[in-house]
Amino acid sequence: MNVNTLNALPWQDAMRWFSQTCAAEKWASVMTDKRPYCDVADMQNHGKAVWETMEKDDLLQAFAAHPMIGDINSLRSKYASTRALAAGEQSGTADADDATLYALKEKNEAYLARHGFIFIICASGLPATTMLEALENRLNNSTEEELKNAAAEQIKITCLRISKAINS
Template identity: 45%
Template sequence: MTLEEFNALDEAAAAQALELCCVSQQWIEGMLRERPFANKSNLRNCAETVWNTLGRDDYLEAFEGHPKIGDVDSLKAKYAGSGNLAAHEQSGVAAATDDVIERLAAGNERYETRFGYIFIVCATGKSALEMCELLEQRLDNDPERELAIAAREQLKILQIRLEQWQ
């Protein structure tokens, strides 16, 4: 989709397009209020500005739109209609060894138990081992710091997804 096509969508269709980038309803509503976007730079800047107005519950809602890192079945189910955005983003997991996959699974479980939400990382360009090491390092963070890190990672992800618009 081009930015011009996005700007021309009715509100419901525009909301659906934005939902492929981030499922936080507050973020989507904020972005809809800012339309039309003059150019991609304006789109990116607005996306970040709106993101930075959100609170904890909005971030947690956004995190719910992601499959667990390395959960291939979840990736396929959740993103069947989205052009496989998340599957492509997590392509580094495909070449992972069984040991790394097991570490990711165990780390994901510990992370979710500790923080109450799944591990969020911008996986683009990262190997499964890199993601596993990041997950293990972040397990020691205090909850407030970790939420801030996860929120920044989510912002990176949604920005990458917006960049795919022509």
């Protein structure tokens, strides 16, 4: 896919494309409406600006589309439509030892219980130990602070997915 092809897609097809980069329907709809884009950077800049206008429910919708870090079953089955773009995002867990994977699972469950949504981190290129450290550092933050942190991580993920999908 290139930018010109995306710009020319019928609305529903473009909406589906944007939904694969970020599952917040409102975000994908606005991004679809804002076409045409000049290039990847233009699309990412618009994506960031649109993301800043999202409300809590939009954020939670985007977060819900992510598998829990280190949850292999979730990685395989949940939201198969984003699998191609998400490939490699959590590759740092592939070589993690059992103790680290177990700690990720336990801390993720505690995070979900505390905040009501899963821990979001732009995990691309991060080893599992770094993800675990970030999770431990953020676990006891207020939910309001974590919404902001997760939203900031989500837009990083979205921009990476846009770049990956356009440049593939």
